[in-house]
Amino acid sequence: MQREKIDEKNVENDEQLKSGSRAARILQERAEKRRRKASLGKLISYIIALILVILLMWWLRRSGM
Numbered sequence: 001m002q003r004e005k006i007d008e009k010n011v012e013n014d015e016q017l018k019s020g021s022r023a024a025r026i027l028q029e030r031a032e033k034r035r036r037k038a039s040l041g042k043l044i045s046y047i048i049a050l051i052l053v054i055l056l057m058w059w060l061r062r063s064g065m
Contacts, residue, residue: 020028
Protein backbone atom coordinates (compact mmCIF):
# COMPACT_ATOMS: atom_id res chain seq x y z
CA MET A 1 0.00 0.00 0.00
CA GLN A 2 2.76 2.42 0.92
CA ARG A 3 4.74 1.42 -2.18
CA GLU A 4 1.70 2.27 -4.31
CA LYS A 5 1.56 5.74 -2.78
CA ILE A 6 5.27 6.22 -3.43
CA ASP A 7 4.85 5.04 -7.03
CA GLU A 8 1.92 7.43 -7.54
CA LYS A 9 3.97 10.29 -6.10
CA ASN A 10 6.87 9.45 -8.43
CA VAL A 11 4.53 9.45 -11.43
CA GLU A 12 3.17 12.85 -10.38
CA ASN A 13 6.71 14.18 -9.93
CA ASP A 14 7.68 12.91 -13.39
CA GLU A 15 4.65 14.62 -14.91
CA GLN A 16 5.53 17.87 -13.15
CA LEU A 17 9.11 17.64 -14.37
CA LYS A 18 7.94 17.27 -17.96
CA SER A 19 5.46 20.14 -17.77
CA GLY A 20 7.53 22.51 -15.59
CA SER A 21 10.09 25.05 -16.62
CA ARG A 22 13.78 24.29 -16.78
CA ALA A 23 14.46 26.22 -13.56
CA ALA A 24 11.73 24.32 -11.72
CA ARG A 25 13.19 21.02 -12.92
CA ILE A 26 16.67 21.97 -11.73
CA LEU A 27 15.37 23.02 -8.31
CA GLN A 28 13.41 19.80 -7.97
CA GLU A 29 16.41 17.68 -8.95
CA ARG A 30 18.58 19.50 -6.40
CA ALA A 31 15.97 18.94 -3.68
CA GLU A 32 15.86 15.24 -4.56
CA LYS A 33 19.66 14.99 -4.34
CA ARG A 34 19.58 16.68 -0.91
CA ARG A 35 16.96 14.21 0.32
CA ARG A 36 19.06 11.28 -0.90
CA LYS A 37 22.17 12.64 0.81
CA ALA A 38 20.25 13.21 4.04
CA SER A 39 18.85 9.68 4.06
CA LEU A 40 22.26 8.22 3.24
CA GLY A 41 23.83 10.24 6.07
CA LYS A 42 21.17 9.01 8.48
CA LEU A 43 21.79 5.40 7.43
CA ILE A 44 25.54 5.76 7.95
CA SER A 45 25.06 7.31 11.38
CA TYR A 46 22.73 4.45 12.41
CA ILE A 47 25.29 1.87 11.28
CA ILE A 48 28.06 3.61 13.23
CA ALA A 49 25.84 3.80 16.32
CA LEU A 50 25.05 0.09 16.00
CA ILE A 51 28.74 -0.79 15.76
CA LEU A 52 29.51 1.34 18.82
CA VAL A 53 26.74 -0.35 20.83
CA ILE A 54 28.04 -3.79 19.86
CA LEU A 55 31.58 -2.82 20.85
CA LEU A 56 30.32 -1.43 24.17
CA MET A 57 28.40 -4.64 24.88
CA TRP A 58 31.46 -6.71 24.03
CA TRP A 59 33.71 -4.56 26.23
CA LEU A 60 31.30 -4.73 29.20
CA ARG A 61 31.01 -8.47 28.83
CA ARG A 62 34.80 -8.91 28.87
CA SER A 63 35.16 -6.70 31.93
CA GLY A 64 32.61 -8.83 33.80
CA MET A 65 29.80 -6.33 34.27
